[in-house]
Every structure is written in structure tokens, then in C-alpha cells.
Amino acid sequence: MPRTKQRPSIWRYPAVLFGIVYHIWYYALMLISILGLFVPLFRSSRKVESFPRFYRYARLWAAWILNGMGLVRKVTYATRIPWDRPYIVVANHSSELDIMMCYRIVKSPTVFIGKAELAKIPLFGFFFRRSSIPVDRSSLSSKKQVMEKAARRLERGSGLCIYPEGGIPKDPTVVLAPFKNGAFKLAIENGTPILPITFANNRLHFPDFLQGGGPGLLKAHVHAPIEVNGLTLADIDALSDRVYAVLLEQLKAFGRKP
Secondary structure, eight states: OOOOOOOOOGGGOHHHHHHHHHHHHHHHHHHHHHHHTHHHHHHHTSSGGGHHHHHHHHHHHHHHHHHHTTEEEEEEESSOOOTTSOOEEEEOOOSTHHHHHHHHHOOSOEEEEEEGGGGGSTTHHHHHHHHSEEEOTTOHHHHHHHHHHHHHHHHTTOEEEEOTTSSOOSSTTOSSOOOOSHHHHHHHHHTOOEEEEEESSHHHHSOSTTSOOOOEEEEEEEOOOBOOTTOOGGGHHHHHHHHHHHHHHHHHHTTOOO
16 A cells, blocks of 8 residues: 655754744744834824834834844945935835835835735734725725825825735745836826835745745845836836836846746
């Protein structure tokens, strides 16, 4: 009688075991850092007017997480970025570290647009609801409300961070998933320049729970801002394709192959 083939136990793989411990440490750091900054985060997130102050504490929180995880950052710039104006930040999305990296890189106050599920995470979700814009991607009414809220935040002088892939691709071999058009529509309608950022290896150091991970060097490249003055809604697809090409070319330069 043939012997049933069994899956190898994850306990045989030291890299996976270390990755599990590393993820647990990450969640512990999240709890410790939010509790440590709870009072200033709470006070500065009560009103939209105090968002710039909240953003400064959020950048400190991100540094706490990344440093505590032993993640060194190497960020290169195509040009000098004026941080006295808002941008619509558009980046590739492959890891939870993308959020912390954007906080550290982008110095002008920036509101994140993210999946509604993040609002359900204990403690973190509380501040996410107060400082960011949750979106239910399965609801057309939610998407419409998000666009309206995002436009109001741009009018108040805050930037936006949007991952146009619509989430982290489930297939780790996908270098860059197709873009959704929301970020580019907002940019054109509000005359806000797009700031593309390419992350090289965030997923390598912090993938899904059972796929390893560990400390090391995170690489990112900040591209020159792309102005949208003079563009109309008829140019959305062309603008999306342009930004997609910019990020994909940089990912290739980082050694990622489609």
C-alpha cells in the first residue's frame, strides 16, 4: 500500500522559525510603540486641524518600529524634493513595511488611504480610523466617499498616500500589479503633483507570516515629482501608464524581473 506523502513540518526550517519570531516581535513593537505614544497620538488626532502634529508623532512611531526591527534604510533621490507642498504619493505595495517607510520618507503631512480591514486591528485601528481614510473596495459607495474625503484633505493642504495596485499582490512573484485609477483622478482634479516611490525589497525582509523575514537593509528610490497641470480626465490612463513605467523601470534596476 503506497505511503501517504506528508507535508514537511515548518519546524524543520530555521529561516521560517526565525520569521515567525520576527513577526511576533513586530506586533509586540507595534503595541509597545503605540502605547508609548498614546497620549500625544490621541490628542493630535482629535481634530483635522492638528493633523500635521499627529503626522510628526506618526513618523516617530514608524522610526521606533523600523529601528526596533533592525531595519536600516537606504533611500536615494532623483532630485531634491520640496517638502513644503502636498503630494499624492504613489508607491508599489508588497509588505506592511511600506507604510512605515512612507512615513519616514515623506516629510510633508500625508494621509493614507488603506483597506477598511486595517480599522479592525486592535489599538492600531483606532488611530487608523482617526488619521487615515479607510476604503471598502467591494463597495462602490465607499469608494465614492473616499474620493470625496480625499479631495477635502487635499484642499486642507495634506498630501495623500495611495498604493495603486489596490493591495499587496498575493502572488510574491508579481513584480508590479496593474494600477487602479483613483490616485491619478485625484491628482488631475486637484492639481496635485504625484510623487512616485519605489521600494526594492520590503517583502524580502517582511513577507507573509510563514514565509520568513528578518533584519537588514531596506532600499527605496524617490522619483522626481510628476506635475499634472494642464492634464484633463481624458489623460488618466496615460498618467497611470507613465507612473507605472517609472516604478517598473526602477524595480528592474533594483534587480526585480517581471
